[in-house]
Amino acid sequence: MDDQCKVWFITGTSTGFGKILVSLVLSRGDRVVATVRNLEDFTLTDVDRSRLHVMILDVTESEDEVKVKAQEAIGVWGHVDFVVNNAGVTLPCVLEEGGSKAALAQFQTNVFGVMNVTNAFLPHMRDRRSGTIIQMGSRSVWKADTRLLGMYAASKAAVHAYTETLAAELVEFGIRVLLVVPGLFRTATRTADFAYERLPAYDSLRDGDEAMLRQAWRHITGDPRKAMELVVDVVRGEGKAEGKDFPLWLILGRATHAHLRAHCDTLRRSMDTWVDVARDLDFDEAGDA
Template sequence: MVEIRGELVWFITGTSSGFGRELVHAALNRGDCVVATARELEKIQDFPKTDKIRLLQLDVTDGFANIQAKLNKAISFFGRVDVVVNNAGAGVPCLLEEGGSDMLRKQFDVNLFGLVDVTTAILPHMRSRRSGTVVLIGSRSSWAQLPPSGLYASSKAAVRVLGEGLNEELTPFGIRTLIVEPGMFRTNFLSGAVYTGNPIPDYDDMRDEVAKRRRGAEQHMTGDPAKAMELLVDVVRGEGKAKGKAWPLYLPMGAATDDAIQAKTKTMLGVLDEWRDIIRDLDFDKKEL
């Protein structure tokens, strides 16, 4: 891990609440510059008044041309962007059959396609400089889900796989990729009501149980989003808790994410152990070659 000396310029989406808001403060506290974006600028007017921050209206679903224009404007503020953080996201608590592909598209429009538009808009700038860091905010739920998180989790799983592909494509240009997967942090993520636009009677009990479980669940989440974003800045800058460590590509955050990845990995290894002889014995017979 290379420790970065001097200021970085961060471009952060979705800074009106949650991780995005905490990351703005964490980056500013390290002496870095920040372009903070939100769909509604009035929600981020309370950020510190300093010449190291610029506010920019941005809806990641506005389409590539509009987003590229906003990124070009962001670059003009400080002359460059060193770190782009794809934090903007949407979570619609929805049972799969009730929401169908319409609700799934809403998840992917923000969590994946908006992320792709922001990233591809900044890449020409980073490639020309042979430098930069692309941060993708995923989720623990991509490793373990309970209803009604299946639609949201699928979009975040896609973020992880996309990040792995990006890493292979961008490394030759000196651009780093970081896939961040937080779990059970106390943000406002669970504030949305469970989707009831297409109620199917067979799911009534499940839907009621989900709604009951979500009420008040936020207060039982022990993850501190401020600590998480301090760690993110440590990793990007190669200092603090990340000093001397290799660039990770994956950055799981929180005990819940650790538990989920451990459990999923154990399950998959168990399947491989039980089925290995069978699944590996599917080549053409030697006499057919």
């Protein structure tokens, strides 16, 4: 195999960012192991199939089952260079209505699935002292006051924190970690089916916000293909990323930049308001230590 030809493992490739990413990676001359929950969901036809392997993987499978699938993926071309944890799901609900059951359903894919896939490939990458883990975060972490999307935002906040620690733990093994944080790109969003109690007190809020969320998609201007082009550039160190340091955070889109800046400004104002008392909480010199 040409040393310049890399192997990507990408989850959730039936739609959205994952589907686009497969096409772009193949167009750069790399190889892809693409995963879907059902083979009939993979609809890309105008690609070089000789550099593409499609396999079934539901990231909510057990940890042992995911490890078996990872070994199968590694065996296709003998190694995997880049793992993209793209598979994700959105579970809109009012927090009180969804409760912990909804949280478990949301986290099963967006958090535990990410952890299991990552862990399944880490021994391979540690042995090679090479590799890149790419995690898909969300700007919703910094816009968590969006009603009905609290469970989703919480799951992505967990991914953000997990990824930062992961990067610190893997640096000595030569493994890179990239957290991609997109916001408001026009992609199809997979919504989980989850039955939960609907409390009459929330009927007006829920019904109105559900309608607004459905309409909001029409006004999204982010081009997902441009976003994924940049991701490939960054991972390969080409194009717009050439000559730039490899980042931990890749902030994608106007909305993400705007909401992150607003979040930082709000946090800074709160810190400045309370700094005089919040920092004055050490033991008194004469008191017990």
